[in-house]
Structures are given as structure tokens and as C-alpha cells.
Amino acid sequence: MKCFALAACAALALAALPAKAAGPNDTGPTTLNVQNMTFDMWCQDTQRYSYDRCQARNVKDQQDFELYRNTVENYEVQYLQDKQKDAEFQHQLMHDPSVPAGTHATGHWPD
Numbered sequence: 001m002k003c004f005a006l007a008a009c010a011a012l013a014l015a016a017l018p019a020k021a022a023g024p025n026d027t028g029p030t031t032l033n034v035q036n037m038t039f040d041m042w043c044q045d046t047q048r049y050s051y052d053r054c055q056a057r058n059v060k061d062q063q064d065f066e067l068y069r070n071t072v073e074n075y076e077v078q079y080l081q082d083k084q085k086d087a088e089f090q091h092q093l094m095h096d097p098s099v100p101a102g103t104h105a106t107g108h109w110p111d
Contacts, residue, residue, distance in 0.1 A: 037072065039065050 042065050043054035053061070 037069050042068060 039057065039062065040054060043049050043061065044051070046068070047061075049061070
């Protein structure tokens with residue numbers, strides 16, 4: 001059940017995160033918009049622990065939070081990198097100078 005909750009929360013977090021896509025005037029590396037996660041947010045919203053337990057910040061809960069955050073961040077970085085590559089690829093397809101304007105990418109419109 002905990003694995004399902006972890007996967008569901010990670011999927012929801014990743015789906016809502018925008019990446020900075022490279023535009024035609026961008027130069028140099030782009031940064032990824034990795035969201036910060038706090039212990040309090042994880043403890044109360046994700047784990048739904050009591051307020052008193054979250055305020056106590058016991059060692060086991062902090063270790064669990066660090067593991068969760070590292071796991072989500074690894075998936076988030078990979079997701080944002082893939083999304084950025086896809087945006088760059090789409091930009092290249094849409095702005096390919098070798099394809100004359102008004103034609104299909106194959107050189108002619110399908111019948």
C-alpha cells in the first residue's frame with residue numbers, strides 16, 4: 001500500500017511540474033524546475049500523520065522522508081529531462097529549414 005501511495009504521489013507531482021523548454025533564442029544549458037518538498041508537507045499531506053507526530057520529527061520519520069524525497073527527485077529529474085528533450089525535438093521538427101513551407105515533412109502532402 002505504501003508503494004502504491006509513493007507511486008501515486010510521485011506521478012501526481014511530476015504531472016504538475018513544468019520544465020523550461022529551450023526556445024529559439026535560448027543559448028546555453030537550461031535549468032530544470034525541480035520542486036522542493038518539505039518534511040512538513042510530506043508528513044502531514046502525504047503520510048497523513050498527526051500534527052504532534054510531525055512536530056516531533058523523530059529520526060525514523062526523517063529517514064523515511066529523505067528516502068521518499070530522493071526517490072521522487074530522481075524520477076522528477078528524469079521526467080523533466082525527457083520532457084525538455086521532447087520539446088527540443090518538436091521545435092526542430094516544426095522549424096526544419098530543409099522542408100519547404102506548405103509541404104508535409106515527407107516532401108509532399110499525403111493523398
